[in-house]
Amino acid sequence: MSTGFQCGSCLEASRSAEKTLNNLKMxxxxxxxxKKVCQALPVDLEIKCLKKSEDYIQYTQSMFQELFHEESLCNSTRLCSNENRVPSNGFLTDKESGGGSCSKCSKTVGKLISDLKDPRMKTKVTNAMLNFCEEKDENHQKCDETVYQYGAVVLDKLEHAKSKDLCKALSICGGGDDEDDD
Known part of the structure; x- marks a missing residue:
């Protein structure tokens, strides 16, 4: 089976999955x-139940959408080879071409930092870290303990970080003499 056919099939399947996941009816x-399940609980627990279940539904939807996004699915499974690779919208690809990567990084990281002010986003990030721990077969429990011990502290520090400093730490922005440093 040719690489182009595999890539095309993967793209078609991921687009179909994305379309299904974008259908909010499910x-x-x-x-x-x-809601029906939560209504069976006492009022004080019903409110907590509704909030928690809504958070999990949103989290699950976003995780499925990310999982089946063509860039994530087809590139990470290597069904699309380098020649057929789905173009990334990220700033890292742009860095290689030499244009605007620092400003894109700063803007993207700035948005992430801003999003961390929402407690639901912090919960999503923490859950993503815990999911990562589940995928690590060895030291799963130690990983969970580390997330519970340091996760909130790290997220609080990130919330107060400067996006440009993080981009410099990632070596995307230079020391100040780069043309695209903002």
Missing amino acids: FEEVSMLS
Whole structure:
């Protein structure tokens, strides 16, 4: 089977999955079901149940959308070879071409830092770290303990960090003499 055919098939499948996941009807049905379950609880617990279930539904939807996004799925599985690779919208690819990578990094990291002010986003990031721990077969428990011990502290520090400093630490922005340093 040719690489082009494999890549095309992967892209077609991921687009179909994305289309299905963008259909909110499926998630609305799950939400309605969770509301029925939560309504059976006492009022104080019902409110917590509704909030928690809604957070998990949103988290699950975003995780599935990310998983089946063509760039994530087809490139990470290497079904699309380097020649057929789905172009990335990230600033790292742009860095190689020499244009605007520092400003793109600063803007992207700035948005992430801003998003961390929302407690739901912090929960999503923490859950993503815990999911990463699950994928690590060795030291799974130690990884979880580390996330619980330091995760909140790291996220609080990130929330107060400067995007340009993080981009410099990632070697995307230079020391100040780069043309695209903002």
